[in-house]
Amino acid sequence: MLDNLDHFKCLKRGTAGAINIDPLQRGGILTPEAREAILEWADGYSVCDYCTGSLEEIQTPPIKEFVREALPQFLEVDEVRISHGAREGIFAAMHALCQGGETVIADGNAHYTTLLAAELAGLKVELVPASEGPGYRVDPGGYQEAISRARGRGERVAMAVLTYPDGNYGNLVDPKAVSEICTDAGLPLAVNGAYSVGRMPVSAKSLGADVIVGSGHKSMASSGPIGIIGATEELATRIFRRSKLVPKKELEMLGCTLRGAGILTMMASFPAVVERTRRWDEEVEKARWFAGEMERLGMDLQGDQPHGHDLMFFKSEILYEISKTAKKGRYFLYRELKKRNIFGIKPGLTRQFKLSSYQLSREELETVLSAFEEIVSNHPKA
C-alpha cells in the first residue's frame, strides 16, 4: 500500500460548474475573498505568527476585532468564541452549564448532534415531540409540558435547546415563545442556529437566546470545520471560564480552537455574509416560488406552509413510482440529475429528499425545475 500512493497527489472533486442543491453545502460555499484567504493561510498553524496567548487575542490577522467586536455586534450577544462547529458549541454549553445526570429539553426535530452532545455530557434528554407530517411542527407550549414531565419524574432540568430552523424540514419555531417558557422555568435557552446564523438576520437578544451557536461551514461561507458560540455575559463567564492550570487558556475551548485557514475564510467572507443576511426576504420568496413549481410537478413540500426557509423537504411518490421500473432503480434520480450537471440529492433517494435554493439564481433554479420536469415526463410510471 505505501509504495503506491500517487493517486493521493492530485485529488479532484469533480463538481466544478455544477449546480449544487445540497442544503448542507449551499451556505458554506466560499466567497472569492475566502478562496484567496485559504491559499494565503493554508499552512498548519498559520494564525499563530503573532500569538499572544489565546486565539481571540490575536491582532495580526485581526481575529481579536472579529471575535470580540464584529461577531458580538452581528449576533447581538455579549460574548462570542470560535468553535469547530455547531455541535461543539452545543456540547460546550451543555458541558459547562449542566451537571451529569441532569436533563436537557430539546425539540423533536433537533439534530442528532444535540443528542450526542447531551449523551457525551452525561445528560438525559426530554424531547418536545413534533406533530405528524406534513407539518412536523413543534409547538412552543410543548416545552412547558416537557419540563413538567421531566420534573414530575424528579429529574433536575438544566437547560433547553431549540433548533432554529431544524435541519430536516426548515421549520422555524417561535423562539421568543420558547424563551419565555424557559425564563419562567429558570432555564437557559440555547438556540442552534446552524441553518440560520449567516443566512438570515439573527439577534440572540431578539430571539431570547441565552446561548447561540452557528455553523461556519453550513451557513457562513467558511471552510470547515468551524462554528461560533455566543452567550450572555452571565453564562459566558461559565462557558468560557479559564483553566486553573493554564490561566491564559479557556478550558471548554481546550485553549485555542481554529488554528489555521478556517477562521480566515470566515473573516474574509464576513462582509458578504453580513450583506446577504439583509437580503433574506428574497431568499424566502425564491424558496416559496421554487416549492410551488415543484408541487406543480407532483412533489409535496413538507414542513411549514408557507415555507420560511431555503431548506426544503419534499415527498415524491411520483419519482418513487418511476424508480420501480427505471434503469438503475432508485439511483435513477441521482444519475439523471448528474447527467444535467445538478448534484446534491443523495444517491438512492426518490421518495423523499431535501434540497436548498439558497443563493441560487432564478435561472439556475429554472434549470433544476426543467430537469425535474423532463425526468418526470420522460419516464413511464410503474
Ligand SMILES: Cc1ncc(COP(=O)(O)O)c(C=O)c1O
Ligand atoms: C440543524 C443542525 N444542527 C447542527 C448541525 C451540525 O453542524 P456542525 O457540522 O457545524 O456541527 C447540523 C448539520 O447538518 C444541522 O443540520
